[in-house]
Amino acid sequence: MRGATPLFVAALALLLSGGPSQAQSSNDTLTVAFGAEGTTMDPARYSAGVDQYFISQMFEQLVRFDKDLKPVNWLAESWSIQGTADKPIIDVHLRPGVKFHNGDPMTAADFEFCFQRLKDAKVSRWTHLQVNVEQFEIVDDLHFRLHFSAPDADYIVGNLQLWAIPKKYFEQVGDEGFSKAPVGTGPWKFVSRSIKEDIKFEAFDDYWNKDARPKVKHLVAKIIPEDLTRVAAFKAGNVDWIDAVPLSAIEEIKKMPGVKTFTAISGNNLYVDFPSYQPNSPFNKEKVRQAVAQAVDMDAIIKSVLFGQGERYEQIGKGSTGYDPALKPYPFDPKAAKKLLAEAGYPNGFETPCYNLTTPREPNIKEYGEAVFAYLGAVGIRCKVQGLEYAAWINLGRRGRNGPPDMDGVLMWMWGQGLPGDPATPWGGHLHSFVAGKGWGSYSYTDDKKADEMVEKLKGVMDPEQRVGLIKEIAQYAHDNVLGGVTTYRPVITFAWREKVEFKPWPSANWRNFKEVGLKN
Amino acid sequence: MKSNIIKGLANALVSIVGASLIIFVISRLSGDPVALMLPIEAPKSAIDELRKSLGLDLPIWQQYLIFLSHAVRGDFGNSYRWQMPALQLVFERLPATIELAIAAFTFSVLLAVPLGVLSAVYRGSWIDHLGRIIAMLGQAVPSFWVGLVLILVFAVGLGWLPAFGADSFKHVILPAISLGWYPVAAQTRIIRSGMLEVLDSDYIRMGRAVGTPERLLIWKYAFRNALLPLVTIMGVYFAAMLSGAFVVETVFAWPGLGRTVVEAVFSRDYPVVQAGVLVTSIVFILSNFLVDLSYSLIDPRIRR
Numbered sequence: 001m002r003g004a005t006p007l008f009v010a011a012l013a014l015l016l017s018g019g020p021s022q023a024q025s026s027n028d029t030l031t032v033a034f035g036a037e038g039t040t041m042d043p044a045r046y047s048a049g050v051d052q053y054f055i056s057q058m059f060e061q062l063v064r065f066d067k068d069l070k071p072v073n074w075l076a077e078s079w080s081i082q083g084t085a086d087k088p089i090i091d092v093h094l095r096p097g098v099k100f101h102n103g104d105p106m107t108a109a110d111f112e113f114c115f116q117r118l119k120d121a122k123v124s125r126w127t128h129l130q131v132n133v134e135q136f137e138i139v140d141d142l143h144f145r146l147h148f149s150a151p152d153a154d155y156i157v158g159n160l161q162l163w164a165i166p167k168k169y170f171e172q173v174g175d176e177g178f179s180k181a182p183v184g185t186g187p188w189k190f191v192s193r194s195i196k197e198d199i200k201f202e203a204f205d206d207y208w209n210k211d212a213r214p215k216v217k218h219l220v221a222k223i224i225p226e227d228l229t230r231v232a233a234f235k236a237g238n239v240d241w242i243d244a245v246p247l248s249a250i251e252e253i254k255k256m257p258g259v260k261t262f263t264a265i266s267g268n269n270l271y272v273d274f275p276s277y278q279p280n281s282p283f284n285k286e287k288v289r290q291a292v293a294q295a296v297d298m299d300a301i302i303k304s305v306l307f308g309q310g311e312r313y314e315q316i317g318k319g320s321t322g323y324d325p326a327l328k329p330y331p332f333d334p335k336a337a338k339k340l341l342a343e344a345g346y347p348n349g350f351e352t353p354c355y356n357l358t359t360p361r362e363p364n365i366k367e368y369g370e371a372v373f374a375y376l377g378a379v380g381i382r383c384k385v386q387g388l389e390y391a392a393w394i395n396l397g398r399r400g401r402n403g404p405p406d407m408d409g410v411l412m413w414m415w416g417q418g419l420p421g422d423p424a425t426p427w428g429g430h431l432h433s434f435v436a437g438k439g440w441g442s443y444s445y446t447d448d449k450k451a452d453e454m455v456e457k458l459k460g461v462m463d464p465e466q467r468v469g470l471i472k473e474i475a476q477y478a479h480d481n482v483l484g485g486v487t488t489y490r491p492v493i494t495f496a497w498r499e500k501v502e503f504k505p506w507p508s509a510n511w512r513n514f515k516e517v518g519l520k521n
Numbered sequence: 522m523k524s525n526i527i528k529g530l531a532n533a534l535v536s537i538v539g540a541s542l543i544i545f546v547i548s549r550l551s552g553d554p555v556a557l558m559l560p561i562e563a564p565k566s567a568i569d570e571l572r573k574s575l576g577l578d579l580p581i582w583q584q585y586l587i588f589l590s591h592a593v594r595g596d597f598g599n600s601y602r603w604q605m606p607a608l609q610l611v612f613e614r615l616p617a618t619i620e621l622a623i624a625a626f627t628f629s630v631l632l633a634v635p636l637g638v639l640s641a642v643y644r645g646s647w648i649d650h651l652g653r654i655i656a657m658l659g660q661a662v663p664s665f666w667v668g669l670v671l672i673l674v675f676a677v678g679l680g681w682l683p684a685f686g687a688d689s690f691k692h693v694i695l696p697a698i699s700l701g702w703y704p705v706a707a708q709t710r711i712i713r714s715g716m717l718e719v720l721d722s723d724y725i726r727m728g729r730a731v732g733t734p735e736r737l738l739i740w741k742y743a744f745r746n747a748l749l750p751l752v753t754i755m756g757v758y759f760a761a762m763l764s765g766a767f768v769v770e771t772v773f774a775w776p777g778l779g780r781t782v783v784e785a786v787f788s789r790d791y792p793v794v795q796a797g798v799l800v801t802s803i804v805f806i807l808s809n810f811l812v813d814l815s816y817s818l819i820d821p822r823i824r825r
Contacts, residue, residue: 039602047558121570125559128567179604195603196614197687197776224685224774228669233684236676359787391789395553400565437565 028217030501030519032241033230034512037223041182041190041199043163044117047125049267049416049510053243054199054221055163056509058101059184062092062111062160065507069319069420075106075164075185077142081462088151088462090160094142098208100166101189108144112136113167115146128439129154129161151460153467157321157422187214187515198222215502215518234496240519241497243512247307247363250494258499265311265319266493267510268362268416269426272296272372273485275408277433277447282352287344289482292410293330295337296375298488305367310489315475317490320421321464322471327479329487337379349380353409359390361414362491369412372488376410383410397443399434407445413485415443419507423471427455431474431484446483529813533806540802541592544795545585553577554601554789575601588795597796602785607792611778611800617687618777619804621769622762624693625701630755633705637712637751641720642739652713656706668699668772685774696773700766704758711754715747748819756812760805 038051043059046052062076073079076092083089098106115136118124133155135147146155155161164185170178182190185208188201201219222239224230227246231253234242245253245261254261272292274283282288302310314329316322341349354376356369366387373383388396396407415426432455433448434441440452454474461467478484495511497503502518505511555572572578576587591598597607632655640652675695676684686692719725720743728738767779782797784790 040604045604121567122574125567176605194613194776195610196780197774222686222774225780226772226774229672229685229772229774232669232672232677236680236684238676238684238686389787391554391787442565 027519027521029220030216030218030241030514030517031220031222031239032243032514033222033224033233033239034243035225035227035230036243037196037225040179041193042165042179043184044114044123044165045125052509053512056186056513057188057201057219057221058182058186058190058204059163059165060186061163062094064159065420067504067506069507071159076160079160082145083147085151088148090146090148090155092144092146092160094144095208096142098164098185099206100164100169100185101183101204102166102169103206104166104168105141106164106166106185107141108138109141110164110167111144111162112138113170114162114165117165118161126161129158151462153424153459153462156462156464156467157424187212188219191218196223212515214514214516219514219517240501241495241503243495244363245494245496247309250307250309253494253496256496259496260499260501260503261494261496262503262505262511263309263492263494264505264507264511265317265419266362266491267419267421268414268491269313269317269421269487270362270365270368270412270414270489270491271485271487273407273411273413273430273445275406275445276483277445278406278408281408282344282346282350283445285344286481287340288346289486290330291337291340291344291379292376292381293482293486294333294340295379295381296372296486296488297332298329299332301368301371301375302489305371306364306489306491309363309492309494311492312488313490314487315478316423316471317417317421320417320423322423322468322475323421324472324475327472327475334375334379341380346380349382351382351384354383354385355393355396355407355409355411356385356387357390357393357412357414358387359393361390365412368488372412373410381410399442399444400436411445413443419510422467423475424455424458424467427474427478427484428459431455431478444484446485448481448483451477451481451483525817526814529810533810536806537799537803540806541589541795541799542585544798544802545588546581548786548789548791548794549581549584554791558601592795592799597799598792600785600790600793602788602790602793607790607796608800610781610793611796614776614778614781615800617775618763618766618770618779620687621693621696621700621766621775621777622759624697625699625762625766625769626755626759628697628701629704629708629758632701633708634712634751636705637709638716638739638744640709640713641716644717649713652709656709659702659704660706662702663768664699664703665768665772667702668695668769671695671698672772687775692773696769696775699772700762700769704754704761707754707758708751711750712747715750716743719743719746745819749816752812752815752819756808760808763804763808764801 034053036050038054040046040051041055043055046055060075062074062079063071064074066072075095075098077095079090079092081088082091094106094108100106118126119130121127132148132150132152133146134149137145137147139145166183169183173181187204187207189204191200191202193199199221203214203217207213224233230242231246231249233239253259275281276283276289278284298312302308302312312329314327316324354373356366358366373385377383397411397413399406415430417423417426428440429442430444431446432440432444432452433446434444454470454477458467458470458474461470493511500520502520504516506513506515555568555577559567559571576584595608599605600607600610603610636652636655640649643649672684672695675682682695683692725738725743728742766777767783769775770777770780778797782794785793785797
């Protein structure tokens with residue numbers, strides 16, 4: 001037996017003799033690590049924001065936001081709203097000389113093809129956004145018009161919705177072929193994908209925007225869901241860039257020599273909702289809703305529970321369409337909250353179910369919910385807490401289900417207004433009252449006629465300036481009456497990369513877009 | 522022998538059909554996947570349309586019969602999330618899980634067998650105590666914690682091994698240790714007690730008396746007789762490693778089946794849950810079947 005020990009040590013030494021495990025990147029490969037993974041590389045099939053992290057590396061839209069969150073024409077050379085107020089037309093001129101990765105030129109037919117796929121319920125999860133487009137007119141190869149049956153702002157706030165999808169190539173390879181070898185116009189070409197492992201891209205030499213071409217040949221996106229492992233991989237030099245640095249590690253990472261970080265708003269909006277539409281609910285009373293708004297010290301929660309990685313907002317986030325710096329959150333005032341509860345007929349408070357999301361859709365979200373419930377308890381709103389994983393949570397939140405009873409208490413909820421942000425769609429879902437079969441209020445616990453009228457009006461306003469005025473008006477009304485829930489914070493996200501990486505954060509795909517990226521020698 | 526095999530195969534078939542029914546019913550009890558597949562603002566009409574296109578509007582017994590008739594042909598339908606055949610997704614991920622399970626199993630056996638035998642041979646010595654401490658730690662410390670500590674020491678601290686991934690042999694070492702440490706305790710204990718029993722038996726004492734070398738006595742005569750209970754528990758643990766690698770797969774971003782199936786459960790991706798659990802069940806049942814067969818190879822008395 002004595003001979004076994006040295007043999008084992010020798011074998012271990014041989015095994016480890018490869019020396020330190022180096023970064024998987026070389027000078028022509030940038031290796032990045034994401035915490036989550038998209039499920040599709042087909043832009044017409046995407047359903048969640050995480051899909052866009054990967055799709056946006058190789059597919060592009062007509063309009064995009066620049067680094068200052070201002071809209072700029074991208075594949076569209078120009079566009080305008082024409083027609084009449086009742087039946088508007090979006091007229092688009094495409095940028096000439098844009099090629100797909102397979103060499104095909106981009107034409108209006110490719111956008112018409114995308115539109116048809118977005119309309120198809122078997123393919124798209126966004127059919128409801130196309131219902132007001134009654135005709136797609138191709139004027140010539142680089143010119144098309146979208147004819148609307150009614151004013152609809154969804155196209156305006158959604159970067160004109162359409163993606164460049166190569167019609168000719170798609171028809172050659174079919175749906176399955178396209179999902180295995182997708183082709184777009186973006187700066188990165190698809191190379192391969194291994195689910196749960198990685199996605200590999202190669203720089204597209206013929207990319208139309210010479211200023212935004214990557215200066216590195218290969219991009220490898222690794223999927224590392226565990227926060228600590230992702231950070232460890234970065235520290236060990238296995239990856240060059242990491243997504244979503246966990247809150248507790250941000251300070252440490254920022255102090256690491258040779259490391260750069262970027263912190264920005266993630267595009268999500270969190271709030272506390274309650275069934276104000278139910279006549280028998282305490283939350284039906286405005287004073288109770290105001291008590292909730294004043295009971296919670298969000299600044300303390302952001303500082304202590306979220307490690308400072310959150311930004312307070314009131315109805316509209318800073319930089320979003322219609323942001324009004326004069327509109328401030330209710331102050332933290334537990335005495336006033338107790339007084340309001342007493343005035344509402346609850347001098348001893350009341351018990352209520354409180355539903356918390358336990359799936360980490362945002363960092364420390366469960367702890368944030370628990371802190372809110374504790375603050376509510378301190379003023380007399382005593383929570384019977386129930387934790388829910390994502391599927392159960394979304395099921396509980398949805399109105400008009402054929403299942404268990406509707407949500408009947410305090411619900412921690414979120415609905416991203418996006419980047420730079422526009423509240424029209426979220427308000428249509430949670431500020432407008434629930435209307436079965438019409439798409440309004442699908443997660444709404446509010447029932448207010450004036451709010452309904454204003455939100456419906458907003459959907460039809462396509463003029464940007466008019467939208468700003470109306471959004472401010474709605475925000476003030478929702479704030480004054482505490483409708484659509486109590487807004488709490490917008491999560492902040494931090495990315496980290498090695499100094500050798502030249503990374504310029506772009507707001508598209510929630511800042512995870514690798515345009516104009518390079519590696520220093 | 523032949524009748525044992527036929528009986529075992531028949532039992533396996535019944536178990537697999539039973540497993541398919543349980544998986545089918547339980548996955549549907551978890552709720553409706555359609556709300557998760559559509560954006561939050563999608564109207565009810567879009568939800569109903571999607572539910573119909575997936576066949577989820579049919580009575581559950583009808584859904585099961587359709588599932589069963591397709592499953593026997595290897596068609597589990599398309600993954601709701603990944604929009605590709607569920608079985609293809611499972612088979613793409615299964616090799617990584619099998620690779621990890623084999624590596625972890627090898628690690629556990631290589632550690633447990635010498636520890637167990639030496640603990641028995643040198644009962645009460647420091648080797649015996651050390652063996653118990655190592656085994657106890659394996660059971661007391663959760664695998665995710667072991668994984669994170671190994672990453673911090675060997676990837677971040679020493680830089681010897683990669684922190685994540687499955688690109689080379691080096692990548693499997695840390696996940697295999699994390700996954701394989703837990704069963705070491707049980708295996709060590711069983712070998713130790715088995716060996717103690719055998720080492721006290723008359724034929725071993727007789728062997729010693731006639732001058733048979735100690736090494737031959739321990740490894741040829743004693744160890745083989747102590748092997749039967751170990752094989753039983755090894756079979757159970759190997760199957761458990763196949764189906765229970767989710768935590769370690771997540772910690773090390775190992776692209777295996779466990780992570781795929783657990784995420785499918787959370788997103789109610791029925792086809793992937795059904796295909797993944799059924800394939801794992803088949804592997805589990807077959808491994809137990811092989812363990813049963815191996816008894817007759819180890820112990821000739823069983824053949825009779």
